[in-house]
Amino acid sequence: xxxxxxxxxxxxxxxxxxLAPGMALAEDAISGSNTSWILTSTALVLFMTxxxxxxxxxxxxxxxxxxxxxxxxxxxxxxxSILWLIAGYSLAFGEGNAWIGDFSRVLMAGVGRETLSGDxxxxxxxxxQMTFAIxxxxxxxxxxxxxxxxxxxxxxxxxxxxxxxVPVTHWVWGGGWLGSMGLYDFAGGTVVHxxxxxxxxxxxxxxxxxxxxxxxxxxxxxxTMTVMGAGMLWVGWFGFNGGSALAANGDxxxxxxxxxxxxxxxxxxxxxMEWIKFGKPSALGAVTGMVAGLGTITPASGFVGPAxxxxxxxxxxxxxxxxxxxxxxxxxxxxxxxxxxxHGVGGALGTLLVGVFASTGLGVFSGxxxxxxxxxxxxxxxxxxxxxxxxxVFTAVVTYVILKLVGVLVGGLRVxxxxxxxxLDIVLHEERGYDIR
Numbered sequence: 544x545x546x547x548x549x550x551x552x553x554x555x556x557x558x559x560x561x562l563a564p565g566m567a568l569a570e571d572a573i574s575g576s577n578t579s580w581i582l583t584s585t586a587l588v589l590f591m592t593x594x595x596x597x598x599x600x601x602x603x604x605x606x607x608x609x610x611x612x613x614x615x616x617x618x619x620x621x622x623x624s625i626l627w628l629i630a631g632y633s634l635a636f637g638e639g640n641a642w643i644g645d646f647s648r649v650l651m652a653g654v655g656r657e658t659l660s661g662d663x664x665x666x667x668x669x670x671x672q673m674t675f676a677i678x679x680x681x682x683x684x685x686x687x688x689x690x691x692x693x694x695x696x697x698x699x700x701x702x703x704x705x706x707x708x709v710p711v712t713h714w715v716w717g718g719g720w721l722g723s724m725g726l727y728d729f730a731g732g733t734v735v736h737x738x739x740x741x742x743x744x745x746x747x748x749x750x751x752x753x754x755x756x757x758x759x760x761x762x763x764x765x766x767t768m769t770v771m772g773a774g775m776l777w778v779g780w781f782g783f784n785g786g787s788a789l790a791a792n793g794d795x796x797x798x799x800x801x802x803x804x805x806x807x808x809x810x811x812x813x814x815x816m817e818w819i820k821f822g823k824p825s826a827l828g829a830v831t832g833m834v835a836g837l838g839t840i841t842p843a844s845g846f847v848g849p850a851x852x853x854x855x856x857x858x859x860x861x862x863x864x865x866x867x868x869x870x871x872x873x874x875x876x877x878x879x880x881x882x883x884x885x886h887g888v889g890g891a892l893g894t895l896l897v898g899v900f901a902s903t904g905l906g907v908f909s910g911x912x913x914x915x916x917x918x919x920x921x922x923x924x925x926x927x928x929x930x931x932x933x934x935x936v937f938t939a940v941v942t943y944v945i946l947k948l949v950g951v952l953v954g955g956l957r958v959x960x961x962x963x964x965x966x967l968d969i970v971l972h973e974e975r976g977y978d979i980r
Contacts (some may be wrong), residue, residue, distance in 0.1 A: 567831055574662040576791045581671055582662050584786025588674035590683050590711035591779030593620055599772030599830075600685055601954045603880050603977075606764040607966025608817025609976035615693070619681045619700050627673045634705070635712040636672070640718040644713050661789060671786060672712075679708055679735045685880030687750050690957045693971045699949045700958075703742065707941050711738055711934055726930040727901065727923065728789035729798065732842025732894040733934040734864035740887020741938040743878055744870075749946045750957050752877030754964065766826050777806055780837045784844040798844040801852035802815025804838065808838020808853055828864075831885060835863035838889035843897040851900030855893060863889050891931045 597616035601609045619670040623631075630649050637644030648654065651669065653882060660668035680700040687696075714721040715728050728734060753761065763769055786804045788795035813832020820935070839859035842851055847855070866884035870876050950956045957963070962970040969975065 548964070549553070564714065572662070573664070574790070577661075577789065578663045578667060580791035580795065581667055581786055581789060584782035585671045585674055586592075587779045587782025588678065588786065589620075589843060591776050591783060592616055592674070592678045595772050595775030595779050595797035596678065596681055597772065598768050598778060599834075600688065600880055602765040602767070602769030602772060603685075603763045603827075604688050605966070606892060606977060607968055609764065610692070610770075610974055611967035611971060612684065613976070614972060615684045615696055616681050618693075619684070620677050622697060622701055623677045623680060623704055624673060626701060627669075627676050631676060631704060631709055632669045632672065632762070635676075635709045636669075638718065639713065641952045642713070642950065643710055643719075643725065644717055663789065666787070669863035671717045675731060675735060675783075676704065676708060676712075679731075680704060681738050682735075682882055682886055683742045683746065683772040686878050687746045687884040688702065689753055689967065690750055690963055691746075692953060692958055692969075695949050695953045695956045698953060699746075699945060702945050702949065703942065706945060707738055707742065707938055708734070711937065713932070714933075716902060721930050724929065725923070725926050727846055727897040727927065728843030728930065729892060729897075730784045730841045732838075732890040732897075733930050736838045736841060736886040737894070737931065737934045738938045740883040740885070740890060741935050741970040742942040743886060744876070745939055745942045746946060747876055747878040747883075749943065749950075752875075753879065754960060756877045757875050759778060761825060770826055770830055773833060775902070777833060778836065778978025780841075781805070782846045784841060788845060794845055797848070801844050801847055801848055802840055804849050805840035805856035805859065806833045807836070809833055809839065809858025809860040809863075812857050813864050814860075816861060816864045831867075831881065832860045832864065835859045835885045835889045836974065838886045839896075841891035842890065843900065846897055846901035848900075851896075855896050855900065858896070859889055859892065860894055862916040894931050895924065895927050896926040 555910045601612045604612055628650060630646065632651075633646050633648035633803060635662070637647045639645040648669075651666070652670070654665050656664070656666070660666045660883055680703055682690075683700075683703070684696065691699075710719075712734050713719040715726060715734050716722060721728075723731070755761070767977065780802055782801045785795045785799040788798055808835035810829045813835060814824045814829045817828035817844045836859045837854040840847075840855050843851070863885050866888040868880050870884050872882070901923075940978060947957060958967065958970060
């Protein structure tokens, strides 16, 4: 074998000088580690809807409607994906103005394999954001479960995506007025949870309660399915919040940690509140509290430490539990699967608490896992409150108008009484969720 001559120190230095700039540019252009993490996070967030949310919601309804809920989640994933590609992404993240984006990215115009958003492919950023756009209208179906026509649901979801979700996304994350004001919403307290929660409440009011509510008991038909779905949501939320750092770094790691702490605290506090009030803890209470803890920590996950997350989770369990009792037992509003008290109230609570538990105004507590750098607690709280109020009012008004419009277009939003009694699985899909012989 021919011996390879040793390289001289001078030749090595020249070679390094020639290659290093190119290597640095390549490294600055795209980050393999960040890209890998966001690829993983994207899969986790889609996993939250399919199958996580579908199973969670499916188990909570009566057996005659389980397939309709699964079908709604699956169909929303399909239609939102297409609409996000056509114009949703462009209007949400295009430059535009303070209120809405532009059409520069319609059908991903100008985006190729090498096009970047920061140091990850723009195609990946678009896909990651698509999974958020999918789960948000999917959450809303819990407010009108077991009574809305399938055609009405599809049309409502499509219009709502463009008239509510896309504008609010642009306001907060796309360079719009709330983001410019300095609103802290790391992963979707306003964009996802407040919009979905408020829309679900408005839908429940417009459609009216299910036949027999509140006199007739309507317990979940399959808690095993619900608990399985809840576990998938818990795992998937690591991608939801951790992925929102858009990097494989300390921010992502801390976001995952505080997400887990808040979920655990929310589950335990909701279960405890239920135990005290009704004498026994339930699996339904534990998983609902977990979701409340997850939704409440979402806007704060990139800005608070573990101690702040613990307090946020405790408050989520207590406040969202009492909100659920108030909505169902006092106001007697049939928000079928508690979307508003869990996601709407939780999202608003978490968005406000960012201004508290991320503030250096906590003084001595700032060194114990609470604060992360906001100087003025009062000033930030005012910004957070503005974001919550604007999102609530805008979502409520526009959702109401969309529901009324869709009702006219499809000849009524809900199925008739006989169809509701028979169940949406057979009436709307000619199938059964269970066919046991």
